[in-house]
Structure formats: structure tokens, C-alpha cells
Amino acid sequence: MPSITFTQPDGTAQRLEVEQGTTLMRAAVSNGIDGIVGECGGQAMCATCHVYIRPEYADALPELGADEDEMLDCTAAERTERSRLGCQISTGASLPEIIVDIPAGQV
Amino acid sequence: MSANTARCPMGHGTTELPEQAESRPTHVGGVQHSGAKEVPVVNWLQPAQLLADPYGSYARLRTEAPVAWVPMLNKFLVTSYAGCHEIEQDQSIFNANVSGSTMNRAIGAHPMLRKDDPEHATDRLAVNPVLRPKNIKEAWAEVFARNADIYLDELEDVGPDNADLNRDYAAPLAAKNLGDLVGLKDVDVQTVRTWSHDFIAGIGNVLDDPEIWRRCEASTEQADALINELIPHYQLHPNASMLSAWANSGLPDANIAANVKLSISGGMNEPQHMVTNIVWALSNHPDQREQVLADPTGWTAVFDEAVRWLSPIGMYPRETTVDTVLEGVRIPAGSGIAVVVAAANHDPAQFGENAEDFDISRPKKSHLAFGAGVHLCAGHWAAKSAIGQIAVPKAYERFPGLRIEESRPGQWAGWVFRGLTSLPVTWN
Ligand code: HEM
Ligand code: HEM
Ligand code: FES
Numbered sequence: 129m130p131s132i133t134f135t136q137p138d139g140t141a142q143r144l145e146v147e148q149g150t151t152l153m154r155a156a157v158s159n160g161i162d163g164i165v166g167e168c169g170g171q172a173m174c175a176t177c178h179v180y181i182r183p184e185y186a187d188a189l190p191e192l193g194a195d196e197d198e199m200l201d202c203t204a205a206e207r208t209e210r211s212r213l214g215c216q217i218s219t220g221a222s223l224p225e226i227i228v229d230i231p232a233g234q235v
Numbered sequence: 236m237s238a239n240t241a242r243c244p245m246g247h248g249t250t251e252l253p254e255q256a257e258s259r260p261t262h263v264g265g266v267q268h269s270g271a272k273e274v275p276v277v278n279w280l281q282p283a284q285l286l287a288d289p290y291g292s293y294a295r296l297r298t299e300a301p302v303a304w305v306p307m308l309n310k311f312l313v314t315s316y317a318g319c320h321e322i323e324q325d326q327s328i329f330n331a332n333v334s335g336s337t338m339n340r341a342i343g344a345h346p347m348l349r350k351d352d353p354e355h356a357t358d359r360l361a362v363n364p365v366l367r368p369k370n371i372k373e374a375w376a377e378v379f380a381r382n383a384d385i386y387l388d389e390l391e392d393v394g395p396d397n398a399d400l401n402r403d404y405a406a407p408l409a410a411k412n413l414g415d416l417v418g419l420k421d422v423d424v425q426t427v428r429t430w431s432h433d434f435i436a437g438i439g440n441v442l443d444d445p446e447i448w449r450r451c452e453a454s455t456e457q458a459d460a461l462i463n464e465l466i467p468h469y470q471l472h473p474n475a476s477m478l479s480a481w482a483n484s485g486l487p488d489a490n491i492a493a494n495v496k497l498s499i500s501g502g503m504n505e506p507q508h509m510v511t512n513i514v515w516a517l518s519n520h521p522d523q524r525e526q527v528l529a530d531p532t533g534w535t536a537v538f539d540e541a542v543r544w545l546s547p548i549g550m551y552p553r554e555t556t557v558d559t560v561l562e563g564v565r566i567p568a569g570s571g572i573a574v575v576v577a578a579a580n581h582d583p584a585q586f587g588e589n590a591e592d593f594d595i596s597r598p599k600k601s602h603l604a605f606g607a608g609v610h611l612c613a614g615h616w617a618a619k620s621a622i623g624q625i626a627v628p629k630a631y632e633r634f635p636g637l638r639i640e641e642s643r644p645g646q647w648a649g650w651v652f653r654g655l656t657s658l659p660v661t662w663n
Contacts, residue, residue, distance in 0.1 A: 157324065165601050169323075169609035171356075173363055173616075176601065198369045204599070235599045 130219035133227040134161050134179075141227075148221070152214035152228060153177035163230040170215035172196050176235060177214035178203040179228040188223045190216070205231030274564055275300035280307060289549065289650040290591070293578035302564040310552070310571040311564075314578035316585035316603070318562045322553060322574055323608035326351045329553040329572060331610055341437025341451050346497035352609055358494050359613065361484035365416075365477050368616045374475035375416060379621040382411045383629045391633070395661040398640075401511050402657065404630065409507035412621050416614075417498050418476025420465065427499065430454045434500040435652075455496065462492045502614050505547040508654030509622045511645070512545040513537060514630070515658060516593050518639040523595050528631060536595045538623025543586075543602040544593045549577035549650045551606065576603040577653065636663035 129145040132155050136142075146155045156164035156177070165176035172195040181189065189212065192200075196216045200207050210229075219226065277300055280292055293314055296303060301315035313319055322329040332349050347358035364370060386408045393403050410427040419427065437451030462478070469482035477498060481491040517524040517537070527533035553572040558565070566572070580602045583590045589597070605612035612618070631637050639645065643659035 167601060167607055168611040169607070171359065171363060171609065171611075173367065173613075174611065195364065195367065198367055202368050233599060235601050 130223065131225045132156075132219060133225075134164070135227065135229045136163060137230060137232050146219055149218050151216070151218050152179060152226070154215070155219075156214060161230075163234065164214055165234045166215060167235075168215075172199050172213060172216060175199045175202045175213065176204075178205060178207075178231050178234060179212055179214045180208060180210040180231060181212050181217075182227045182229070183210065185223070185226045186210075188226075203231070204233040204235055275303045277303040277305050277312070278307070280305060282307070285650045286648060288647070289577065289653070290581060293575065293581060294591070296575075297578055297582055302562045302566075305573075308571075308573065310573045311561075311566055312550075312573045312575055313561065314575045314582075315562065316579040316582035319574050319576055319579040319603055320607065321561060322572065323603075323606065326609060328556055328559050330556050331355075331553060333552050333554045333571070340448075341440065342434050342455065342493055342496035342500065346493040348497055348501070348610060355609060358481075358486065358490055359609070361486060362477050362480050362494070362613060365475060365480045366613050366617055368620075370475055371616050371620045375617065376620055376625065378415050379412055379625045380629070382408055382415070383626045385411070387629060387633045390630075395634075395640075395663075398660050400514055400630075400658040400660045401507070401645075401655055405507045405510035405626075405658075408510070408626055409503050412506065412617075413499065413502045416477060416617060417495060417502070418465065418469065418474065418478035419461065419499075422461065426457075427503065430458055430496075431499050431503040434496055435504070438500060458496055458499070459492055462495050463488065466491060498614070501612075502617075504652060504654065506614075506618045506622050506626075508545075508547040508652075509538070509542060509618065510626050510630075511655040511658040512547070513541045513622070513627045514637065514660065515639060515645065515655060516541050516544065520593055523593070527595065531628060533595060534623055534628050535619075537627075538619055539599075539602075540593060540595045540597065542604040543580045545653070546577040546580050546602075546604040547652065547654055548604070548606075549653050550575040574603075576606065577650070579603050634662035636661075638662070 130148060130150070131143055131145050132152055133141050133143045134156060142161060144155050144159055151170060153164060153166040153170055155161075157166045164179070165174075167176040168174035170177075172193070178200070192212070193216060196213050199213060200211050203211065214228070217223070217226075277296065285292055296312060296314040301313065302318050303312050305312050313322060331351055347355045350358070386404050389407070390398055390400070390403045406428070407424050410424045410431070414422055414424065414427045433450045433454035436447045440447040440451070465478055466482045466488055469476070469479040473479045473483055478491070478495055481494060517527070523537075527537050550573045553574055555566050555568050555570045555572060557568045560566070579585070581590045586597065586600055601607075605615040637660060640659040640661040645658040646656045647653065648656050
């Protein structure tokens with residue numbers, strides 16, 4: 129099973145094992161991970177699923193889509209080159225594990 | 236049966252109380268609850284009280300029975316933040332395709348709000364690019380500002396002794412903004428208002444009033460004729476409007492027409508109500524008004540707090556597809572659910588002990604005024620821009636000292652849709 133590790137701003141980490149194809153946002157929301165809201169249910173319409181990707185996983189990610197790029201300009205916490213929307217990234221064969229940092233705020 | 240005991244939550248001039256029928260939730264889906272926790276039944280809700288000011292009833296519901304069976308409404312009312320939030324997380328259990336939905340008859344076919352994914356997504360994804368913040372800012376902010384100026388001029392002509400912020404500004408401005416954003420071209424403001432009201436009345440026409448259907452069908456006919464003309468027009472001349480995006484999406488014309496009519500129904504009253512809600516809130520909290528006038532970056536927080544505190548859509552319906560348990564209460568398949576977001580938005584468990592107060596400096600928390608999940612309001616960025624960043628700040632710029640005129644009291648109405656039907660204002 130793919131695994132996702134969410135690291136909170138205070139450093140505490142939670143590791144989840146999820147079904148293939150689960151998005152980072154869906155995994156966080158269904159497991160009650162603090163700090164990921166996912167208000168629009170994954171349509172790239174709200175930017176409340178913002179995460180910072182650890183650089184070692186950057187190459188395994190799908191390319192940044194135009195919608196995602198646009199919405200990343202509307203995040204509550206600062207956008208950095210590590211910023212992605214959790215709803216646009218699915219785990220699976222090309223991404224069997226990932227570690228992300230949760231920003232300080234989403235709304 | 237329920238058809239006789241049900242009352243439109245809008246009230247519509249009915250002052251008599253509905254019978255307190257002894258219906259039980261088990262009748263809804265026919266499921267027996269052997270060994271299940273007793274379902275709380277609430278018979279004390281007073282329709283007149285809900286319409287006048289629902290927040291006291293909401294507080295009692297949240298404390299005593301946050302998931303309650305309400306025979307009068309033939310629905311489970313969910314009033315806690317946790318309960319409403321959980322509903323939005325699973326559209327396979329809590330379906331938006333409410334059965335016998337008057338919405339489908341009122342505006343034709345199935346609009347996306349009465350669909351679930353994947354069918355919902357096909358309609359919705361086509362229009363999302365129009366409604367993301369970038370297109371709103373680049374293509375629409377200027378239009379919203381120009382429209383605001385037009386109606387500020389009219390408000391000025393009416394003058395500080397007679398002005399009604401709802402009648403003279405909020406109502407025509409919301410209709411004008413919506414007509415432009417949807418892409419209705421030259422349709423005048425009064426026609427947009429008539430269509431919107433007729434569709435909403437049709438959506439609420441659970442008692443099958445033939446006169447309401449007649450008006451709704453007349454408006455539908457007019458709107459459909461226009462939409463059928465505009466689809467080929469926008470295929471040749473695309474622009475930044477919603478109708479243009481749908482016209483070029485490859486969706487069948489019937490889907491497009493249903494969604495355009497949904498947007499006409501759902502995109503006018505709420506922005507209109509937010510204009511008056513904000514001025515009402517700031518007039519009653521002059522310290523916070525001074526704070527935002529001194530620091531205009533505060534307008535974002537003002538809009539967000541006002542839409543939480545005085546949510547223009549108080550509740551929306553869902554229906555269970557399977558037997559389920561919500562916050563410890565068993566709910567049979569096929570039950571009507573009222574997601575009472577206005578109550579959830581005052582829940583101290585989410586917003587702290589001062590949840591009932593208007594406080595633009597409160598810690599940021601997500602609220603449910605725009606819904607949540609895949610049906611999260613399509614127009615939420617448009618509303619934040621058109622109203623929160625433009626219409627209201629511009630009104631305060633134009634009219635220093637803008638405030639409620641206490642000698643001509645305003646009027647609140649409704650709980651499903653709640654807003655000020657009039658708000659007399661004055662200025663220096
Ligand atoms: C004389 C006219 C009207 C009558 C007799 C009427 C009657 C009703 C009744 C019996 C219900 C069902 C309540 C329930 O058990 O769920 C209802 C629901 C509703 N009504 Fe009204 N209504 C009228 C006009 C309106 C208007 C003008 C609006 C909007 C401005 C409206 C909005 C609604 C809404 C939003 C619902 C909830 C719909 C749902 O649960 O899907 N109604 N109405
Ligand atoms: C402050 C203003 C507004 C508020 C409070 C508001 C509120 C809401 C809510 C609560 C829902 C979800 C209903 C449900 O899940 O059953 C919704 C959906 C919707 N709203 Fe808004 N709305 C506002 C402005 C607008 C505007 C300006 C438009 C037009 C562009 C619009 C178009 C829609 C549409 C099309 C949907 C259905 C979305 C879907 O099913 O995916 N709304 N709105
Ligand atoms: S969940 Fe809304 S943008 Fe990701």
C-alpha cells in the first residue's frame with residue numbers, strides 16, 4: 129500500500145497507508161489530519177488543501193496544471209516552490225510514498 | 236400525511252402552526268431501529284420563531300439534539316458543525332439528488348446541484364475556470380466596479396432621507412452582476428430578477444401551487460429561448476462568461492440550460508443579502524467599522540465573518556441513500572436531511588465561546604456558508620470579489636458615515652434563505 133506522511137508545523141508526523149490512487153487531500157480529510165481542509169472536495173477551486181512537498185519527491189509528481197498553478201496563488205500560507213494542492217496529487221505506482229509538510233494555515 | 240403537515244420554511248404569509256403530526260423517522264425509510272439509540276424527536280420548533288429569528292432555536296437544537304427528527308418538516312435537522320461537516324464528506328451516503336425534487340421540474344432536466352459525481356463533475360468542471368479567482372479578477376472585477384458605480388449614483392439620487400440599501404443598491408446590483416457574469420447579454424435587470432424569483436418559487440413549490448408553476452414555466456420558456464440563441468452565439472464569439480464556457484464545453488444544450496437557470500436562481504439573492512448583511516453588521520459594531528475603514532485590508536475578514544454570522548443560505552437539503560449513523564443517531568435510507576449550515580456556523584465547538592458574536596478579528600476557521608465538498612458554491616470567489624471587495628467598500632467610500640437609519644427599521648425574513656427585505660440607510 130502507498131504511504132503518505134503528513135508533518136505538522138510543530139514537527140509531529142503521522143504516517144498513513146492508503147489505497148492506490150487516493151489523493152493527499154482525501155487521505156488527510158478521511159483520517160482527520162489537522163490542517164488540511166479540502167473545502168471544494170478536490171476540484172482545485174479552494175486552495176485549502178495546500179501542502180509543501182519534500183524536495184526528494186518533487187520529480188515523482190505530476191506536472192503542475194494550469195488550474196492548480198492559478199489556485200496556488202490563493203493559498204492562506206505563503207506559496208513556495210514546494211507548494212502543491214493535495215487534491216491534485218494521487219499516490220500510486222509512480223508515487224508509492226511521500227512526505228509532505230502542512231502549512232500553518234488554510235483559510 | 237407529511238404533505239399536509241409540511242410547511243415551506245419560508246413561511247409565505249402562513250401564520251398558523253402546522254399540526255404536530257406523530258410521524259416517526261422510521262416511517263421515512265421503513266427501517267426498524269431494534270436496539271438503536273432513541274432518535275431525538277423535536278416538536279417544539281415554532282415556524283414563526285424560525286422565520287423571525289432562528290438563532291435561538293438553533294442554539295437549543297445544537298445543545299439538546301444536534302441530529303433531530305423534526306416531524307413538522309419531515310426531515311432530520313442537523314445543526315452541529317461536526318454533523319454538517321461529516322455529511323459533506325460523503326456524497327454516496329448523503330446524496331444531493333433529493334427525490335421528487337421540485338428543482339428538476341422548476342428549471343428543467345437535472346441541474347448540477349441535484350446530481351452527484353461523476354455526472355455533477357462534467358457540468359461543474361466546464362464552468363470552474365470562469366469562476367476561479369484569476370478570471371474573476373482579470374475579466375470581472377472591472378465590470379463589478381462599473382456596475383457598483385451605476386447603482387451608487389442611483390442611491391445618491393434617492394438621497395440619505397429615503398434610501399433603502401436593499402431596494403436601491405443591493406437588489407439591482409446583484410441582478411446586474413449576475414446577468415453579466417452568467418452572460419445573459421442584453422437582458423435587463425428587472426427580467427433577471429423576475430426569472431430568479433420565479434425559478435426559486437418553483438424550486439420551493441412543494442405544494443404544487445399551479446400559479447407558481449405557471450409563472451415558473453413562463454420564465455423558463457423565455458430563458459430557454461434566450462439560452463438557445465446564445466449557445467451558438469458564444470460558440471462563434473467566446474468570452475469570459477459562464478454561458479460561454481458551457482456553450483464551448485460540448486455539453487448537451489439541455490444540461491447547459493439547466494445549469495444556467497440554476498445559476499440565475501442561486502446567484503442573485505445571496506450576494507444581494509450579503510451587501511445589506513455587512514452594512515447591518517458594521518452599523519451595529521461601530522468599533523469594527525472604524526477598524527476596517529482605517530485599514531481596508533480588513534474587508535476580506537469582514538465578508539468572511541459576515542457570511543458566517545448571518546449566512547444567506549441557512550439550510551439545504553440532502554437525502555440518505557443507505558441506513559447510516561450520524562453523530563450517534565441512526566438515520567434510515569431515504570430520509571430527508573436538512574443541513575442547517577447557519578446553525579453549524581454558530582457552533583461553539585468550532586468557533587469558540589463567542590461563536591454567536593460578530594468579530595472580524597476572530598481566529599480563522601472554516602465555516603459552511605458556501606457549503607462544502609463538491610457542491611461548494613461555484614460562485615464563492617465571484618461573491619467575495621463583487622460584494623466583499625467591491626460593492627460594500629465602494630459604498631462606504633462614496634457615502635461617509637453610511638449606517639442604518641434607526642427611525643425606519645429594516646426587516647429580516649426567512650430561515651432557509653435569510654436576509655433583509657429592506658434596509659433603510661442614511662449618511663452624513
Ligand atoms: C405560496 C408559495 C409556496 C408554498 C405553498 C411553499 C410550500 C413549501 C413546502 C410545503 C415546502 C416543504 C417543506 C418540507 O417539508 O421540506 C417548501 C420547501 C421549500 N420552499 Fe417553499 N413554498 C412556496 C414558495 C417558496 C418561495 C417563494 C421560496 C423561495 C424564495 C421557497 C423556498 C423553499 C425552499 C428552499 C424549500 C426547501 C426545499 C427542499 O427541501 O428541497 N418556497 N415550500
Ligand atoms: C454570498 C453569496 C453566496 C452564497 C452564500 C452562496 C451559497 C451557496 C451554497 C450554500 C451552495 C451549496 C448548496 C448545496 O450544497 O446544496 C451554493 C451552490 C451554488 N452556488 Fe452559490 N452562493 C453565493 C453566491 C453565488 C453566485 C454569485 C453564484 C453565481 C455565479 C452562485 C452559484 C452557485 C451554483 C451554480 C451552485 C451549485 C454548485 C454545485 O452544485 O456544484 N452562488 N451556493
Ligand atoms: S480540495 Fe479544494 S483545491 Fe484541493
